Amino acid sequence: NFAPMRPFILFGSSVMVIGMLIAAVAFISKKSEIPEKHVEVVLRTIGHQLLLSAKDSTSRVLPVIKSAENTYQVSFQHKVGFLSDSLINIVQRTFQKSPLAENYIVNLRNCEQKETVLAFEMNSKTGELSPCRGRTLEVGCYTIEIELLRANAFNFRWLWLLIIPLIVAGFYLKGKF
Numbered sequence: 001n002f003a004p005m006r007p008f009i010l011f012g013s014s015v016m017v018i019g020m021l022i023a024a025v026a027f028i029s030k031k032s033e034i035p036e037k038h039v040e041v042v043l044r045t046i047g048h049q050l051l052l053s054a055k056d057s058t059s060r061v062l063p064v065i066k067s068a069e070n071t072y073q074v075s076f077q078h079k080v081g082f083l084s085d086s087l088i089n090i091v092q093r094t095f096q097k098s099p100l101a102e103n104y105i106v107n108l109r110n111c112e113q114k115e116t117v118l119a120f121e122m123n124s125k126t127g128e129l130s131p132c133r134g135r136t137l138e139v140g141c142y143t144i145e146i147e148l149l150r151a152n153a154f155n156f157r158w159l160w161l162l163i164i165p166l167i168v169a170g171f172y173l174k175g176k177f
Helices: 003-031 036-053 084-097 156-176
Strands: 065-068 071-075 080-083 104-110 116-123 127-129 136-140 142-148
Touching (some): 036 142, 084 104
Antiparallel strands (some): 065 071, 080 136
């Protein structure tokens, strides 16, 4: 007769379901991470394309620097000048080819004063914000700072799938004791 064991079987089953859901959420979060080497290649590609748009095929793109959790800096060997639209279009085209980010903020800063000369944002919810289109940026020392905006890794709908079995088990066990 399994009647006395029914609360423990229900509770054990609930714990197993919760464990599997936690493992699935952890796997999904881990799967969505992008390797640092891939990020570096994509950002160096942006730098290379920008130099080519400025008719510079000899200068180097300096090593990419990770300045914060999801923020990277791309700089150049020599001074460069270009149209603001070139940077905006190159970043958008490159990110469309790579699953690197859907949401990002780009700041172009001059090297000496560290002031933002150009900034734009691509956001899947609000769209494109690029207030400085069409401007010619004079030849100078620039650093491109790209912040990859990550979506919230935890989906709160999964939380309900964790809580519902516990609530059911709790009501069932409450009636038994």
